[in-house]
Amino acid sequence: MIAETKMYPESNTIFISLHGFAELEETIKEVDIFEASMPSLPLKEMSLIIDCHDMAAFKPEILPVLERCYVMYNSFKHCVLVNPQKVVAKSQLQRVAPKADFQGHFVDTVEEAWAIVKG
Secondary structure (H helix, E strand, O other), X not given: OEEEEEEEHHHOEEEEEEEEOOOHHHHHHHHHHXXXXXXHOOHHXXXXXXXXXXXXXXXXXXXXXXXXXXXXXXXOOEEEEEOOOOHHHHHHHHHHHHHHOOOOEEEXXXXXXXHHHHO
């Protein structure tokens, strides 16, 4: 999977764009790096947008990692995920969210995500 991260300081937002298929080892490594950076950030004042539009479905062994991510995402002021185009990937994202008590939002476009963040 290719992950591109951009910071938008004017809106205190991290924007992550995900593309393609996620391998387990690579995903765990990236999640570990992201989690390690979290204590240095004012998360309750920050928003997170994750654009999953171009993301492929996950292998079943990645779903527990996704659940771990959702728990981390709850630390942000706002977390908005843009739904994947692929139906299976969208179903996986939304099915795992309740297990982690994910408090964020699922939307269909990046524009909708920005509208929630900018309130």
